[in-house]
Amino acid sequence: MKTSDLLLEQAKLLEPELIELRRDLHRHPELSFQESRTAGIVARFLQGLGLEVREQVGGFGVVADLRGASEGPTVALRADMDALPITEETGLDYASGNPGVMHACGHDIHTSVLLGAARLLASRKAELRGTVRFLFQSAEEILAGANTMIERGVMDGVDEIYGLHNLPFYPAGTIGLKSGVLMGSIDRLEIRVDGKGGHGGYPETCIDPIVAASAVVAGLQSAVSREAPPTKGVVVSIGTIHGGTANNIIPDFVELTGTVRNLDPEWRETMPETIERIVSRICEAYRCRGTVRYIRQVPPVWNDTDLTGRFAELADRMLGSGKRAEPVPMTYGEDFAEYLRFAKGCFFWLGSGPSENAEQAAGLHSPRFNPDEGCLAVGAALLAGVALDRLA
Incomplete structure (x- = not known):
């Protein structure tokens, strides 16, 4: 022994x-x-x-x-x-x-x-x-x-x-x-959606970043459900949303943070471009500007x-x-x-x-x-x- x-x-x-x-x-x-x-x-x-x-x-x-x-x-x-x-x-x-x-x-x-x-x-x-x-x-x-x-x-x-x-x-x-x-790997997302703030009673005079940010959260799920093979073990989750100061004011911008997890190192490399594309194009559709900071944390x-x-x-x-x-x-x-x-x-x-x-x-x-x-x-x-x- x-x-x-x-x-x-x-x-x-x-x-x-x-x-x-x-x-x-x-x-x-x-x-x-x-x-x-x-x-x-x-x-x-x-x-x-x-x-x-x-x-x-x-x-x-x-x-x-x-x-x-x-x-x-x-x-x-x-x-x-x-x-x-x-x-x-x-x-x-x-x-x-x-x-x-x-x-x-x-x-x-x-x-x-x-x-x-x-x-x-x-x-x-x-x-x-x-x-x-x-x-x-x-x-x-x-x-x-x-x-x-x-x-x-x-x-x-x-x-x-x-x-x-x-x-x-x-x-x-x-x-x-x-x-x-x-x-899996861990990466951090920091997203900012910029619009044009104003009075909540007159949204047509504004460019609403809250509506755009809501669409971004929903749209990011397609980065997993419609682009990543199930075998790759990809997770994209939004953990925080911050925007606005009062119930009747449309803010100028909204900030979101999230996490991205991958079990496949090669698939991990594709995620920054995928997320940038989804965020920027959804925001563009709502007349906003979306920017992404993708921070690599651990493999x-x-x-x-x-x-x-x-x-x-x-x-x-x-x-x-x-x-x-x-x-x-x-x-x-x-x-x-x-x-x-x-x-x-x-x-x-x-x-x-x-x-x-x-x-x-x-x-x-x-x-x-x-x-x-x-x-x-x-x-x-x-x-x-x-x-x-x-x-x-």
Whole structure:
């Protein structure tokens, strides 16, 4: 039996410590680029393990290297640390004490999992032939933290990278894993519709941007339903509309923002032209002028086939048969994708839902999100296991 196969049993011995740590982080959530307390806890924990630690890397990011007994490849393991601007409604005795801020996406889970993996691996330093680099990242929720860390050299010399995200729709003790695209790209739309304002009682003297903007929202749906093949996994959603100051005044302009998701990198390249054409021509039909700012944010999360296959074998050994599902690609997004531009890697879903009716659990970004803490030991064992498997 490989040493990595024993890690789950050893990780379960750490479970009380990981639960206590996670609940402390949950009680004190911090928004993107504000994770000072969380980063301090992470840094002190890693220093206590004897690792080489760098702090305030790309905001409040923490980077630590565990160097093995001899030279070899560098394997990176990544977790994110930030919370969301959501008011918690779980009623837990360790619920958020920071009004209007909540770990509603489980980054407290991810941070605790990776700290658990660090403890497991530090005790096996002599078995490592290479370096494990631990990346604790700020600001994933605003898709900014990965690039700020990359700009500070965290991927220099990294050969492979692994990460996870909890998912309450899979029961704790299970994972979701597939090669190729796992999550879609994310891009941002900013649209402005300019007309001519005036009195609402005399619309014929105006050029109404609200009517045009309404047509734009409806028309953009054709970018998906009538232009994108169903197999490409394209989503265009408008999230905000702002225009006007009073009920009887037609405004000069309306501003809209939205999100564009793609599972296909090539199809993603066609979207700016498609959206620009639809917006500009609809606005022209209403005598308005439409302008689009298309902002690229993160590419799809794309798992390396070979590494994913190896990780699947490891997971099956550690968790047993029937504990691994192959998920349908999702149009969630993750700035873990930015690291994959510099090294091949693998990202997986860590089940964090109840053993029964997990599909009915409160989802990510819900104010009632309440993951099963049984996932902590599983995640720690898997991350430690893949590093040990690659470097032992």
